[in-house]
Amino acid sequence: MNLIRLILLSLFIFTHVQANTIYNLIKIPNLEIYEINKSNKLRYLYAKQPFTIGVDNNINCYNSEKKVLNEKFKIIQKNLDRYNQKFLKKINLKYIVLCEDLSISKINTAGIPDHIMKTLIIDIKFDERYFERVIHHEVFHIINDSYKEIFDEKIWSNFNVKNFKYAECSTCTDKIGLDTYRETDGFITEYSRSTASEDMAEVFSHLMIGLSLNNSDPILEKKIQFIKNNLLKIDENFIL
Amino acid sequence: MIQKIKASKSEKIIFIFIICLAIFSLGSFLLIKDKCLFVKDYNPEKIKFEKPNNIAVLNVPCGNVIIELYPEISPNGVKRFITLVKSKAYDDVAFHRVIKDTLVQAGDLEFGKKENIDYGKIGTGKSGLGTINSEVDAPFNFKKGSVALARTQKYNTEDSQFFIVLRDEPLYETEYTPIGKVIYGLKALEKIKYLDKSQYVLRPDYISTLRMLID
Numbered sequence: 239m240n241l242i243r244l245i246l247l248s249l250f251i252f253t254h255v256q257a258n259t260i261y262n263l264i265k266i267p268n269l270e271i272y273e274i275n276k277s278n279k280l281r282y283l284y285a286k287q288p289f290t291i292g293v294d295n296n297i298n299c300y301n302s303e304k305k306v307l308n309e310k311f312k313i314i315q316k317n318l319d320r321y322n323q324k325f326l327k328k329i330n331l332k333y334i335v336l337c338e339d340l341s342i343s344k345i346n347t348a349g350i351p352d353h354i355m356k357t358l359i360i361d362i363k364f365d366e367r368y369f370e371r372v373i374h375h376e377v378f379h380i381i382n383d384s385y386k387e388i389f390d391e392k393i394w395s396n397f398n399v400k401n402f403k404y405a406e407c408s409t410c411t412d413k414i415g416l417d418t419y420r421e422t423d424g425f426i427t428e429y430s431r432s433t434a435s436e437d438m439a440e441v442f443s444h445l446m447i448g449l450s451l452n453n454s455d456p457i458l459e460k461k462i463q464f465i466k467n468n469l470l471k472i473d474e475n476f477i478l
Numbered sequence: 479m480i481q482k483i484k485a486s487k488s489e490k491i492i493f494i495f496i497i498c499l500a501i502f503s504l505g506s507f508l509l510i511k512d513k514c515l516f517v518k519d520y521n522p523e524k525i526k527f528e529k530p531n532n533i534a535v536l537n538v539p540c541g542n543v544i545i546e547l548y549p550e551i552s553p554n555g556v557k558r559f560i561t562l563v564k565s566k567a568y569d570d571v572a573f574h575r576v577i578k579d580t581l582v583q584a585g586d587l588e589f590g591k592k593e594n595i596d597y598g599k600i601g602t603g604k605s606g607l608g609t610i611n612s613e614v615d616a617p618f619n620f621k622k623g624s625v626a627l628a629r630t631q632k633y634n635t636e637d638s639q640f641f642i643v644l645r646d647e648p649l650y651e652t653e654y655t656p657i658g659k660v661i662y663g664l665k666a667l668e669k670i671k672y673l674d675k676s677q678y679v680l681r682p683d684y685i686s687t688l689r690m691l692i693d
Contacts, residue, residue, distance in 0.1 A: 259580075259647055259649055259650075260649065263649060263653065271648075271649070274648055274649065279651075279652050281649060327615075332652070332653075354631075
């Protein structure tokens with residue numbers, strides 16, 4: 239027993255500083271390469287073990303079974319393949335982290351975008367009904383964060399009826415439903431009503447998925463045009 | 479009358495053992511002392527290069543490291559590197575960041591010079607020439623021996639610092655500006671001083687000289 243302790247202790251003492259390239263690049267521990275040879279140069283990484291990051295370690299995510307990972311990767315890849323390398327470089331997105339049970343301050347979330355670190359963390363076990371849509375929703379947050387001046391929230395908010403007000407933040411409201419409204423009134427989902435940024439992301443994600451939106455809704459029509467026009471300002475060849 | 483004492487068999491064995499031990503100890507001491515013992519030192523004058531104008535010779539404690547530069551991949555990055563090499567700016571500059579078997583980094587001209595090294599600021603120094611834009615769009619395979627310009631967390635902040643990878647680093651493609659590859663002498667870089675517990679090296683090894691083969 240003592241010998242084992244001695245061996246363990248010596249390993250601890252003599253272990254060299256670990257050269258974790260992924261950690262050095264994006265400051266998330268316990269990740270490994272899943273796939274990096276994609277034409278749009280996205281780097282797919284997966285959690286080999288659970289990880290904790292963020293202010294006061296408030297972001298947590300867990301490793302997945304290989305089978306689940308393989309299944310979900312196909313879906314994620316199919317959706318993200320729609321963004322070419324040029325566009326991804328412009329919006330500053332490069333690393334896709336795959337893990338499950340993603341939470342921020344103990345609130346479960348579909349994804350956490352970080353355009354500074356060029357990273358999008360995706361919860362691969364997020365509700366399957368909305369899974370593909372939320373991938374684009376989170377990509378929009380990267381776009382928005384990189385081009386705040388283009389996606390002006392004041393202009394956006396003015397599209398809404400006069401007495402409408404968004405919540406202070408996306409987590410300060412109980413409007414979290416993601417079902418698409420059959421009859422829209424300027425908003426596509428209940429979650430659209432949370433903040434201007436979430437509203438934009440909802441419109442964008444519906445456009446990317448190709449869901450038919452209500453043409454007779456003048457507010458929604460303005461919002462759609464706003465998103466489309468501004469995306470073309472970022473990349474004139476962007477195809478929705 | 480003094481009687482001649484004949485050594486017993488066991489005494490002879492002990493004597494031979496002590497001699498062997500002494501030879502082994504001396505040998506080990508010499509091996510440990512000379513970290514460059516098995517490192518081949520390449521003489522660039524004796525090697526034929528296809529593009530001699532693109533060859534830089536980095537002299538480090540264990541010998542010469544011969545780097546082929548790739549101006550066709552990163553024209554501005556290579557231009558900056560050559561400018562600094564020709565002004566002898568890299569001479570006596572520390573390998574301030576070294577990760578065993580992974581990478582060596584040098585080129586802090588402000589805080590990494592031998593005569594006025596500043597351990598508190600090393601790695602943050604500038605060349606005085608300003609930053610240049612990243613050149614990360616061209617495909618580049620970051621194989622062992624690749625040389626690239628270092629930068630801050632942001633793109634377009636490359637200046638004088640460069641690093642050489644001691645293992646394949648595929649994730650560095652499109653992340654860092656590649657400027658060349660070590661074609662001879664990588665072993666000499668593997669002997670650069672590193673620390674077990676930190677990437678930043680106290681009392682580091684220094685670049686002796688860095689020159690273009692053809693000035």
